[in-house]
Amino acid sequence: MQENKNIIALVEPEIPSNTGNIARTCVLTGTELHLIEPLGFSLEDKYLKRAGLDYWPALNIRSWPSLETYQAFLEEVKENYQIYYATTKAEKDLGTLVISKPSILVFGKETKGLPEDFIKAHPERGLRIPMRDYKRSLNLSNSAAILIYEVLRQQGYPTLV
Numbered sequence: 001m002q003e004n005k006n007i008i009a010l011v012e013p014e015i016p017s018n019t020g021n022i023a024r025t026c027v028l029t030g031t032e033l034h035l036i037e038p039l040g041f042s043l044e045d046k047y048l049k050r051a052g053l054d055y056w057p058a059l060n061i062r063s064w065p066s067l068e069t070y071q072a073f074l075e076e077v078k079e080n081y082q083i084y085y086a087t088t089k090a091e092k093d094l095g096t097l098v099i100s101k102p103s104i105l106v107f108g109k110e111t112k113g114l115p116e117d118f119i120k121a122h123p124e125r126g127l128r129i130p131m132r133d134y135k136r137s138l139n140l141s142n143s144a145a146i147l148i149y150e151v152l153r154q155q156g157y158p159t160l161v
Contacts, residue, residue: 005060006151007032007104008144011067014040014110020050021141027055030159031148036064040109067118074104083125086147087114088137090126094147097127099154105147110140
C-alpha cells in the first residue's frame with residue numbers, strides 16, 4: 001500500500017465487469033484498489049480483464065482474505081484516513097462530506113451491500129449517494145466513481161490533469 005493514497009475497497013464483489021470498471025477508474029485517479037475475498041470471480045476472468053482494458057499493469061491492487069482481516073487493517077490506519085462505508089442505509093449523504101485527509105471508500109457486494117453488523121459497528125462512517133427511493137441502488141462501478149471523484153474534487157484533484 002502506498003502511503004496517503006485514496007483507497008477503494010470492494011467487499012466480496014460478484015460481477016467481474018464492475019470490478020474491471022472500478023480498476024480502470026482507480027488507475028486513472030491514482031487510487032489504490034483493495035479486494036476483500038471471497039470474490040465472485042477469478043482475477044483472470046475475461047470480463048474483468050475486458051472491462052479494465054490494458055490498465056491492469058498500472059493498477060495498485062491489494063487482496064485481503066476476509067472482511068475481518070480488513071476490519072483490523074481499518075482500525076490500524078484510522079488515524080491516517082477518513083473511512084466511509086457506502087450504503088443506502090446511512091444517515092449522512094454525499095452532500096455532507098468534508099474531506100481533510102486521504103480516504104478509504106468501502107463498498108459491499110452488488111446483491112447485498114455491506115453486512116449490517118459492519119455498518120452498525122461504525123455508523124458515523126456510513127455515507128449514501130442521494131437517489132430516488134426506487135428498488136435498490138446505483139451500479140457499483142458508478143457509485144465508486146461518484147464517491148472517489150467527490151473525494152478528489154475536495155482534495156483539489158491532486159496529480160490529475
